[in-house]
Amino acid sequence: MEIVFIGSGNIASHLAKAFHANGNIIRQIYSRTLAHAQTLARDVNAAPTDSLKHLVPDADLYIIAVADDAIPSVIRQLPKTLKGIVVHTSGATSLDILQEFQHFGVIYPPQSINKHIDTDFSKISFGVEANTEENLRLLFNTLKSIAPKTFACNSQQRLALHVAAVIANNFSNALFQMAYDILQHEQLDFELLKPIILETAHKVQYHPPYETQTGPARRGDYKVIDKHLEFLSQQPEERKIYQLLTDFIIKRYQK
Incomplete structure (x- = not known):
């Protein structure tokens, strides 16, 4: 399959390298900053560009891997005559935002990905959505070759997955920081909590x-x-969070 990446950041970097290693041809890498496109393009034997107008029109797949708020701008600039499937990688952006293209879809991984940290796609589930059954089949098979846990989903399921991922990942990390700050204030090391954090993560597996x-x-x-709550009386924000989560748990288990 011939693939064009629109974006050169975290997810674009890992996907481009994975697809390239799996025998796919990476035709182009686009980035607003040409040097960024050139860096990734060298790794996957692709042509770099900083112009959306100069994208090749006949690739099989165009992957928009940019920040959510940049997706509408990118779509407006893309030629609507692209022959391949145009997809984005957002969990919260509608599938219909791509409806001006003939073939379109979404490939969304509920995972925090950093281009400087190794990522094992064999352990990551990609939610796949498309405007036709044929496009869904093509996207599903393409992703499954690098991410065996790929699954089909609809927009509501994808949004639910994104919300759940934010709660499980981003919110829990914020709570880790809150715990870190509480310990630091009393000259205690955060290392003391790492065993219970690992145990909790292990149990939910x-x-x-x-x-x-x-x-x-x-x-x-x-x-x-x-x-x-008395201990947290001088930390109103932390006290409010503690109270809200406590109330949530109490109500859940009093049913």
């Missing part, structure tokens, strides 16, 4: 999170909860 919930809110231990 094998059990539904509902079954593995522990803690004072799960037990309905209001004396401990009150002590925690």
Whole structure:
């Protein structure tokens, strides 16, 4: 398959290299900054460009791998006569944003990807969506060659997956930082929490999170909860978050 990448950042870098290693031809790499396009293009034997008007018109697949807020601008500049399937990689952007093209779809990985850190696509699930069954089949088979856990989904499922990924990844990381700050304030090392963090992550690999919930809110231990809230009385934002999550857990397990 001949592929054009529109973008040279985190996901574009990993996908381009994976597809190239799997025998696909990477025709072009586009970036607003030519030097960035050139860097990735050298790795995958592709032609670099900083002009969307100069994209080859006859590739099999065009992958828009840019920030969500840049997708509409890129689409406006793309020739609508592109012959291949045009896809974006966003979890929260509509499939219909691409409807001016004849063939279009979405390939979305619910994963935080950094081009400077190795990524094993064999462990990542890609949600695939397309405007026709034939395009879905082509995208599914193309992705499955590098990411065996690829699955078909609709827009609502993809958005749900994106929301869930933000909660599980971004929100949990923010809570890790909150815990880090609390410990630092008392001259305690964050290393003390790493075993329980790893244990929690390990348990949800094998059990539904509902079954593995522990803690004072799960037990309905209001004396401990009150002590925690008093401890956080000088940190109103952290106290509010603690109270909201505590209330959420209590209501969930009182049903």
